[in-house]
Amino acid sequence: MSVVLETNVPGAVLFRRGKVRDVYEVGSDRLVIVASDRLSAFDVVLPTPIPDKGRVLTQLSNHWFERTAHIVPNHIVETDGSRLPTAFSQVAELQGRSVLVRRCERIDIECVARGYISGSAWAEYQTDGTVANERLPAGLRESERLPDPIFTPATKAVTGHDENISRAQLAAVVGKEVARRLEEATLALYRYAHAYALGRGLILADTKFEFGFDGTGALTLIDEALTPDSSRYWDAARWQPGETPTSYDKQFVRDFLVAAGWNKEPPAPVLPEDVVRGTTERYRECYRKLTGLELGAK
Numbered sequence: 073m074s075v076v077l078e079t080n081v082p083g084a085v086l087f088r089r090g091k092v093r094d095v096y097e098v099g100s101d102r103l104v105i106v107a108s109d110r111l112s113a114f115d116v117v118l119p120t121p122i123p124d125k126g127r128v129l130t131q132l133s134n135h136w137f138e139r140t141a142h143i144v145p146n147h148i149v150e151t152d153g154s155r156l157p158t159a160f161s162q163v164a165e166l167q168g169r170s171v172l173v174r175r176c177e178r179i180d181i182e183c184v185a186r187g188y189i190s191g192s193a194w195a196e197y198q199t200d201g202t203v204a205n206e207r208l209p210a211g212l213r214e215s216e217r218l219p220d221p222i223f224t225p226a227t228k229a230v231t232g233h234d235e236n237i238s239r240a241q242l243a244a245v246v247g248k249e250v251a252r253r254l255e256e257a258t259l260a261l262y263r264y265a266h267a268y269a270l271g272r273g274l275i276l277a278d279t280k281f282e283f284g285f286d287g288t289g290a291l292t293l294i295d296e297a298l299t300p301d302s303s304r305y306w307d308a309a310r311w312q313p314g315e316t317p318t319s320y321d322k323q324f325v326r327d328f329l330v331a332a333g334w335n336k337e338p339p340a341p342v343l344p345e346d347v348v349r350g351t352t353e354r355y356r357e358c359y360r361k362l363t364g365l366e367l368g369a370k
């Protein structure tokens with residue numbers, strides 16, 4: 073087990089510190105992405121790290137990048153910690169949570185695929201009968217599987233919540249051809265991962281991808297892929313339309329924060345031991361179910 077709240081790698085140039093990842097520059101065209109154990113809930117980073125979370129996110133993303141490269145090329149250059157640039161390969165705490173990637177020009181869109189109706193999509197459907205402004209069949213129940221997976225892009229808001237945009241708005245922002253390719257790649261990735269996860273007892277209800285253009289102009293899958301932070305996974309055996317399934321994401325932590333009466337303004341409360349332990353366990357379990365491996369056993 074390892075715990076990393078924030079990294080400071082001597083001799084490396086920080087490119088940006090996100091809510092969860094510390095990203096370093098390597099030359100002009102590569103980055104090293106280090107996933108910390110920070111957890112953000114309601115868009116606020118909590119003061120308490122979740123041991124091994126960053127290792128789960130990194131190794132699960134690697135698992136998916138390897139298996140989906142035939143669908144869309146991704147940013148990964150090196151996942152073996154001992155073969156990262158020296159500043160990183162020699163730091164024990166960075167092992168298993170760091171990757172070398174191609175630095176891409178990011179497309180500032182959250183590419184969301186939904187195969188089931190849940191969360192904000194369920195809320196919108198209940199009031200308007202639509203999801204991201206597109207009409208869905210009447211009579212759907214919460215958590216029900218959609219007749220076909222749908223693509224619901226959103227803008228990446230600098231502050232506050234991402235905002236859904238229509239496919240026409242997306243085309244206006246990125247161009248018709250890129251919009252078409254983002255939709256096609258997002259849905260193809262979703263279909264593949266949904267089938268794969270189902271074979272391992274999990275339902276991939278929805279997920280979010282980020283894309284960019286690499287140095288040669290090729291459309292590239294970047295960031296993280298199909299992790300519990302970017303996806304809603306449910307236990308297939310317990311899924312029941314009409315109910316709210318427990319997911320492998322941060323619901324456990326969110327429930328604690330709501331019960332604690334936190335007003336969702338920083339600073340967030342410190343998490344108690346048992347919530348931390350339970351959260352680590354859920355992340356590890358998600359990894360175990362999807363890969364069939366114990367974390368770090370490879």
Ligand SMILES: Nc1ncnc2c1ncn2[C@@H]1O[C@H](COP(=O)(O)OP(=O)(O)OP(=O)(O)O)[C@@H](O)[C@H]1O
Pocket residue numbers: 089090091092093094095103105147173174175176177178228282284294295296
């Ligand atoms: N290959 C890549 N090239 C360029 N940027 C990348 C690449 N992969 C990931 N990123 C960016 O690195 C950052 C990863 O950090 P993290 O996920 O913690 O950010 P975040 O808080 O979610 O921020 P954001 O709102 O910018 O996504 C993100 O901004 C992501 O878009």
Ligand SMILES: [Mg+2]
Pocket residue numbers: 090092295
């Ligand atoms: Mg992110």
